[in-house]
Amino acid sequence: METSSNYSPGLEGIVAGRTTISExxxxxxxxxxxxxxxxxxxxxxxxxxxxFLLLNGRLPDAAELAAFESRLKAERGVPxxxxxxxxxxxxxxxxxDVLRTGISLVGLFDPEEWDGSHDANIRKAExxxxxxxxxxxxxxxxxxxxxPVEPRDDLPHAANFLYMLxxxxxxxxxxRIFDSSMIIYAEHEYNASSFxxxxxxxxxxxxxxxxxxxxxxxxxxxxxxANEEVMKMLIDIGEGDKAEKWVMDRLGRKEKIMxxxxxxxxxxxxxxxxxxxxxxxVCEFDGYCHWHEIAVKVEEVVKREKGLLPNVDFFTAxxxxxxxxxxxxxxxxxxxxxxxxxxxxxxxxxxxxxxIRPASEYVGQRGLVYKPxxxx
Ligand SMILES: CC(C)(COP(=O)(O)OP(=O)(O)OC[C@H]1O[C@@H](n2cnc3c(N)ncnc32)[C@H](O)[C@@H]1OP(=O)(O)O)[C@@H](O)C(=O)NCCC(=O)NCCS
Numbered sequence: 001m002e003t004s005s006n007y008s009p010g011l012e013g014i015v016a017g018r019t020t021i022s023e024x025x026x027x028x029x030x031x032x033x034x035x036x037x038x039x040x041x042x043x044x045x046x047x048x049x050x051x052f053l054l055l056n057g058r059l060p061d062a063a064e065l066a067a068f069e070s071r072l073k074a075e076r077g078v079p080x081x082x083x084x085x086x087x088x089x090x091x092x093x094x095x096x097d098v099l100r101t102g103i104s105l106v107g108l109f110d111p112e113e114w115d116g117s118h119d120a121n122i123r124k125a126e127x128x129x130x131x132x133x134x135x136x137x138x139x140x141x142x143x144x145x146x147x148p149v150e151p152r153d154d155l156p157h158a159a160n161f162l163y164m165l166x167x168x169x170x171x172x173x174x175x176r177i178f179d180s181s182m183i184i185y186a187e188h189e190y191n192a193s194s195f196x197x198x199x200x201x202x203x204x205x206x207x208x209x210x211x212x213x214x215x216x217x218x219x220x221x222x223x224x225x226a227n228e229e230v231m232k233m234l235i236d237i238g239e240g241d242k243a244e245k246w247v248m249d250r251l252g253r254k255e256k257i258m259x260x261x262x263x264x265x266x267x268x269x270x271x272x273x274x275x276x277x278x279x280x281x282v283c284e285f286d287g288y289c290h291w292h293e294i295a296v297k298v299e300e301v302v303k304r305e306k307g308l309l310p311n312v313d314f315f316t317a318x319x320x321x322x323x324x325x326x327x328x329x330x331x332x333x334x335x336x337x338x339x340x341x342x343x344x345x346x347x348x349x350x351x352x353x354x355x356i357r358p359a360s361e362y363v364g365q366r367g368l369v370y371k372p373x374x375x376x
Contacts, residue, residue: 012263020034020348022187024265024270026265026266026267029270030270033054033187034058038274039270039274042180042271046179047157047183047340048156050183051072052068054186054187054341054343055122055126056122069156071126072129072130073153075130077134078102078131079109081109082106082135083138086102086105086135087142089101090143091143092143095139095140095143096218096225096331096335098139098140098143099132100212102138102139103128104208104209106128106131113206116206116350118347121207122347124207124208125344125346128211128339128343129339132335132339135336136335139332140329140332141165148164150164151164157182158178158179158182159179161178161336173285174323177278177281178323181278181316181333182333185333185337186338186340186341187338188312188341191223192223193223193224193342194214194338194342194345196213196217197210197213197214198210198345198349201346202353207347215335218331218334224313224331224338225331226258226313227314228331230313230314234294234295234298234318234321240294248301248305251306257298257302259317260302260306267309269309269311269312271311271312272309272310272314275312275314278315279295279318282319283318283322286322291321291322295318299314316334317330
């Protein structure tokens with residue numbers, strides 16, 4: 001049988017688009033958003049400023065940033081009908097599924113849903129970025145029959161989310177560390193969920209459909225779902241001195257260790273060292289480094305045995321757990337942070353659209369003779 005020379009399973013190594021949003025330099029294990037190093041953005045910027053950068057292609061001046069922040073604050077609420085409908089979702093529903101439904105619902109109430117122009121998409125992107133944290137907080141609290149906590153417009157984006165989810169403001173360095181983790185999660189080139197958003201809007205579908213597809217794509221444990229699996233692993237290991245045996249048993253059974261490996265980074269994920277530092281800082285602030293220490297032990301064993309390094313989802317697990325986030329909100333948090341990157345990708349796709357429709361290589365049977373059902 002003839003085989004196609006350019007078939008690549010999982011599209012590995014295929015350049016599927018051109019982008020000015022972010023760049024991974026695999027050899028240097030570095031990541032740039034619009035030309036700025038993620039290490040600078042994660043330590044010196046804010047999520048709001050980084051979101052502006054991703055959407056508009058440049059950093060804002062002081063007046064632009066202030067105006068952007070107040071537009072986001074003004075858009076944090078969601079329609080009462082959305083709250084009513086999310087309140088009917090069964091208690092066993094996972095927060096990521098509720099978020100996927102929630103963002104799709106919010107789109108129905110956006111008067112510009114079907115305006116696909118660049119300017120309307122920027123306005124809708126701001127609404128999506130503003131509302132995602134509210135949807136994540138509601139998406140956990142309502143199915144668990146907890147009262148919604150109204151957004152507060154005196155708090156920045158990240159701290160307001162923690163307040164809406166946990167009904168208390170973050171203490172010490174936690175607001176800043178959480179904000180930094182959101183910057184790190186905000187964008188990552190042609191990952192599976194961003195690509196899903198590209199595919200969806202390339203049919204000239206709308207931005208809410210693109211983001212809904214992206215949330216569904218992020219959910220899987222090979223992508224954003226890994227941060228939840230990492231925390232379940234740390235809990236299952238339980239004690240630092242059990243980490244070695246736990247990892248060796250898994251590797252012996254040829255099972256994957258969640259939070260390690262990456263399709264693009266083969267010499268280490270640029271984001272993981274920043275998050276490892278943050279995990280240490282938050283545990284030292286709380287005076288409780290149990291989970292961080294187990295994570296460091298797992299890291300040592302996986303590196304020694306497989307030469308694999310942690311990815312973005314590894315140290316976020318201990319950070320979020322220590323901040324009191326329920327495990328099922330970890331992937332939704334990734335999603336609400338990635339909303340900025342997803343929206344930037346949707347807008348970039350639509351600004352120079354071409355329908356994404358790859359080819360496949362047929363490997364099935366040919367020339368079969370059809371017989372009516374009674375004769376088979
Ligand atoms: C992210 C991931 C899907 C990238 O995978 P990929 O590019 O398709 O690479 P593969 O899954 O083919 O892995 C290549 C090799 O490394 C091994 N490997 C990759 N990740 C591994 C992990 N987390 N634990 C153990 N082994 C791993 C594979 O078993 C494979 O070994 P083999 O060649 O002996 O079969 C993969 O590393 C993974 O499943 N990681 C765990 C999930 C995760 O953390 N996802 C979040 C990504 S940010």
